[in-house]
Amino acid sequence: MRSPIPTPWSYTKPLPCARSVRALGSQRQGHDGSGILDSTLPASTGYAQAQERYAEIGVDCDAAIGRLASVQISLHCWQGDDIGGFEGQSGDIGGGLAITGNYPGRARTPGELRTDFEKAVSLIPGRHRINLHAIYAESGGLRVDRDEIRPEHFAGWIDWARESGLGVDFNPTFFAHPLAEDGFTLAHPDEGVRRFWIEHGRACRKIGAAFGQALGSPCVTNVWIPDGYKDLPADRKIPRERLVEALDQVFAEPLDPACNLDAVECKLFGLGSESYVAGSHEFYLGYAITRRKLLCLDAGHFHPTEVVSDKISAVLLWLDRLLLHISRGVRWDSDHVVILSDEVREIAKELVRGDYLGRVHIGLDFFDASINRVAAWVIGARAVQKALLLALLEPAERLRQLERDGDFTGRLALLELLRTMPSGAVWDRFCETSGVPSESSWLDEIRTYESEVLSQRQT
Numbered sequence: 001m002r003s004p005i006p007t008p009w010s011y012t013k014p015l016p017c018a019r020s021v022r023a024l025g026s027q028r029q030g031h032d033g034s035g036i037l038d039s040t041l042p043a044s045t046g047y048a049q050a051q052e053r054y055a056e057i058g059v060d061c062d063a064a065i066g067r068l069a070s071v072q073i074s075l076h077c078w079q080g081d082d083i084g085g086f087e088g089q090s091g092d093i094g095g096g097l098a099i100t101g102n103y104p105g106r107a108r109t110p111g112e113l114r115t116d117f118e119k120a121v122s123l124i125p126g127r128h129r130i131n132l133h134a135i136y137a138e139s140g141g142l143r144v145d146r147d148e149i150r151p152e153h154f155a156g157w158i159d160w161a162r163e164s165g166l167g168v169d170f171n172p173t174f175f176a177h178p179l180a181e182d183g184f185t186l187a188h189p190d191e192g193v194r195r196f197w198i199e200h201g202r203a204c205r206k207i208g209a210a211f212g213q214a215l216g217s218p219c220v221t222n223v224w225i226p227d228g229y230k231d232l233p234a235d236r237k238i239p240r241e242r243l244v245e246a247l248d249q250v251f252a253e254p255l256d257p258a259c260n261l262d263a264v265e266c267k268l269f270g271l272g273s274e275s276y277v278a279g280s281h282e283f284y285l286g287y288a289i290t291r292r293k294l295l296c297l298d299a300g301h302f303h304p305t306e307v308v309s310d311k312i313s314a315v316l317l318w319l320d321r322l323l324l325h326i327s328r329g330v331r332w333d334s335d336h337v338v339i340l341s342d343e344v345r346e347i348a349k350e351l352v353r354g355d356y357l358g359r360v361h362i363g364l365d366f367f368d369a370s371i372n373r374v375a376a377w378v379i380g381a382r383a384v385q386k387a388l389l390l391a392l393l394e395p396a397e398r399l400r401q402l403e404r405d406g407d408f409t410g411r412l413a414l415l416e417l418l419r420t421m422p423s424g425a426v427w428d429r430f431c432e433t434s435g436v437p438s439e440s441s442w443l444d445e446i447r448t449y450e451s452e453v454l455s456q457r458q459t
């Protein structure tokens with residue numbers, strides 16, 4: 001289906017790459033799954049039996065694995081250090097965010113964070129991306145404020161990403177800063193404060209474009225701001241008007257979409273902004289449609305029974321591209337570690353059934369300091385991949401036919417049948433041909449890493 005609105009780039013073909021990505025010392029090459037998988041490995045009896053079972057309902061397991069291998073997940077760096085960053089400032093993170101837990105072994109330096117990240121991606125099948133926040137700049141000990149950061153402050157990340165064969169996504173950091181302490185940034189009533197944050201947003205887009213240019217893969221630069229009120233506002237309108245104006249200034253400079261893609265992310269509420277958030281869903285949906293931006297849907301940023309899975313096919317009628325932040329809301333918290341929950345499965349089904357994998361950028365967004373942080377990345381990323389695999393193993397056309405025929409009994413029965421199909425053997429095969437440990441053995445590597453590396457870190 002064509003988008004009703006003409007757009008600056010076409011989703012019918014992949015975004016052009018400035019340069020091809022170099023994947024050093026890794027079998028994980030290629031954008032389509034070819035070259036990532038070692039399909040010459042003999043199949044286990046379990047996989048052969050699973051293939052037979054799925055073939056009976058018209059599903060090709062090898063094809064599902066091949067498609068899954070081509071899906072990149074953008075792993076958020078901030079799970080590795082509790083959103084600490086490297087600015088050297090101590091104090092509250094602010095922004096309505098809170099980290100709970102004090103598990104030992106937090107990454108304290110860029111080198112430690114990268115080493116931890118490398119360990120995580122070595123346990124996740126496929127080839128993926130890292131999602132950085134602006135506070136992860138490396139300024140060589142000099143104090144560089146947020147409105148003055150430049151691509152050179154991320155040279156270490158660019159070199160490392162290139163050598164590791166990783167794509168990079170980026171985020172301006174509109175929190176954990178003295179000028180964000182009263183809860184407003186781009187919608188701040190003070191023009192000077194607003195100006196500071198506008199300059200930060202502009203600087204970050206250029207950094208995003210530098211990542212995209214250097215790595216040959218567009219960087220999604222996502223804007224999320226905390227702006228809102230704890231208690232009932234007297235004026236909901238004016239902050240939103242200020243926010244539109246400020247965002248327009250942030251995005252004023254045209255950038256090549258082959259290098260940088262802008263996204264905007266809404267939130268329902270945060271700690272200290274329970275009654276009003278200027279950047280609500282309706283606000284950013286309208287903004288993204290009229291300004292041709294990506295909309296970011298964070299699974300934890302809506303009412304507890306409101307689901308992102310139902311929004312995907314609605315918003316993609318009006319938008320070319322979407323950024324997903326897969327997270328897990330639990331009561332007041334929007335950021336629990338992702339697991340193979342019903343909602344993550346529904347999201348994955350929507351992406352596959354709607355043929356949206358080429359138009360949706362998948363990222364993770366959670367932080368949990370109460371468990372091993374490297375394991376948290378692995379659990380979250382593998383859960384999303386398992387959900388995608390389950391979606392790819394659906395007999396989609398058969399389900400649609402039952403629905404067209406009005407046979408809702410058959411539709412429900414088939415959906416239930418799918419729950420007990422031997423998908424685990426297919427997942428094991430994907431891990432094996434990707435050269436990563438199976439579901440029952442990856443944690444052993446984390447335990448070893450914890451005793452040899454993480455436990456040596458004194459805070």
Ligand SMILES: [Mn+2]
Nearest residue numbers: 265298325365
């Ligand atoms: Mn998010």
